[in-house]
Amino acid sequence: MEEQIMRKDERSTTKNIVIAILAFATIGVALFAYIQYDEKQAFITEVRNVKEKSRQTVLDIYNKIDKNLAEIREHEGLIRNTIDTRSKEGNVDPEKRINKQIELIEKIMEQNRNLISHLNNELNVKDDQLQEYIRREKNLQVRVDEYKTIVKDLNNKNLALQNDLEAAQFEKETLELTVENLDAEIAQNVSLIKEQHKTISEKVNELHRAYYTVGTFKELEKMQVLEKEGGILGIAAVKTLTEEFDPSTLQQIDTRQVMEIPIYAKKAEVVTNQHPDTYTLETHGDIIERMIIEDPEAFWNKSKYLVIVVRDSFESELAEAR
Numbered sequence: 001m002e003e004q005i006m007r008k009d010e011r012s013t014t015k016n017i018v019i020a021i022l023a024f025a026t027i028g029v030a031l032f033a034y035i036q037y038d039e040k041q042a043f044i045t046e047v048r049n050v051k052e053k054s055r056q057t058v059l060d061i062y063n064k065i066d067k068n069l070a071e072i073r074e075h076e077g078l079i080r081n082t083i084d085t086r087s088k089e090g091n092v093d094p095e096k097r098i099n100k101q102i103e104l105i106e107k108i109m110e111q112n113r114n115l116i117s118h119l120n121n122e123l124n125v126k127d128d129q130l131q132e133y134i135r136r137e138k139n140l141q142v143r144v145d146e147y148k149t150i151v152k153d154l155n156n157k158n159l160a161l162q163n164d165l166e167a168a169q170f171e172k173e174t175l176e177l178t179v180e181n182l183d184a185e186i187a188q189n190v191s192l193i194k195e196q197h198k199t200i201s202e203k204v205n206e207l208h209r210a211y212y213t214v215g216t217f218k219e220l221e222k223m224q225v226l227e228k229e230g231g232i233l234g235i236a237a238v239k240t241l242t243e244e245f246d247p248s249t250l251q252q253i254d255t256r257q258v259m260e261i262p263i264y265a266k267k268a269e270v271v272t273n274q275h276p277d278t279y280t281l282e283t284h285g286d287i288i289e290r291m292i293i294e295d296p297e298a299f300w301n302k303s304k305y306l307v308i309v310v311r312d313s314f315e316s317e318l319a320e321a322r
Contacts, residue, residue, distance in 0.1 A: 058125055061115050065133055068108045072140065075101045075108075079147055095154040102147050109144070112137060211250035212261055212306035214268075223249050225307060226271060239271045239309060247305070255300050261291040265310030272303045 079101045082094045116133055119125040213225060217239065220226040225245045268281060268288045278299035280292045291308070293299050 095151045208255045210304045213250045214308045259293045263288045267311040269309045271307040
């Protein structure tokens with residue numbers, strides 16, 4: 001009987017142990033399930049936070065790209081304004097201002113390319129808005145290339161103008177040098193011509209230069225202009241010019257201007273060899289007033305010297321004879 005009671009107690013203990021084990025197992029499974037659920041919720045929350053952060057990052061990048069594009073439009077407006085202003089007003093060095101705007105645009109475009117690359121590669125964004133940015137970026141690059149072509153054309157035109165200016169300056173300097181040389185040559189020729197005219201004038205004046213004197217034989221002899229040669233005791237002697245007489249003691253005249261020689265004496269004798277047919281003596285009463293030269297060229301042809309010996313009376317003639 002006791003043995004049966006003992007066996008019954010053993011079965012009851014085993015049953016309690018099994019129940020306890022099952023209870024602990026159930027609690028463990030429930031605890032594990034709770035822990036798994038909590039971790040899943042935490043993971044879901046974290047994923048949501050990451051997605052939200054990523055979405056906000058994408059929005060921020062889109063806003064930055066839009067801001068950059070707006071700034072690029074401003075620079076493009078300045079470029080178009082510079083081109084229009086130059087065509088209307090001919091502004092100086094527009095290519096420098098356009099180049100400056102192009103540099104700023106390319107710098108902003110580089111920023112946008114980096115942002116788009118970040119969206120593509122790191123955030124794995126593939127939406128339509130990003131594709132629109134990429135398309136606009138390509139179109140913008142086409143316009144930038146067009147602006148560069150305009151600048152290149154402007155530079156080529158400026159270079160051509162500069163070359164034309166340098167050529168014109170060289171031609172101007174060449175012409176100025178030619179003019180200077182011509183001026184110097186003309187001045188030299190003018191000086192030479194003046195010198196030649198002076199020489200010719202002197203020669204002409206010399207050709208028409210003559211000398212005359214009027215006086216008694218005694219006066220002219222004292223001046224060493226006349227002397228007598230031949231004759232007997234001075235009678236019938238010939239009056240001649242001395243070899244050493246000084247022309248400066250005679251009156252110098254221009255044969256083109258002087259056609260009369262004043263005499264004012266009762267008698268006059270032409271000692272030099274002017275031909276009588278080339279002149280006449282004009283008298284007033286018994287006074288010979290002047291000699292009139294009728295043919296100047298023939299008159300002065302044989303001698304450039306005219307010496308007239310005058311006498312006032314017969315007594316003076318006898319005195320001269322002695």
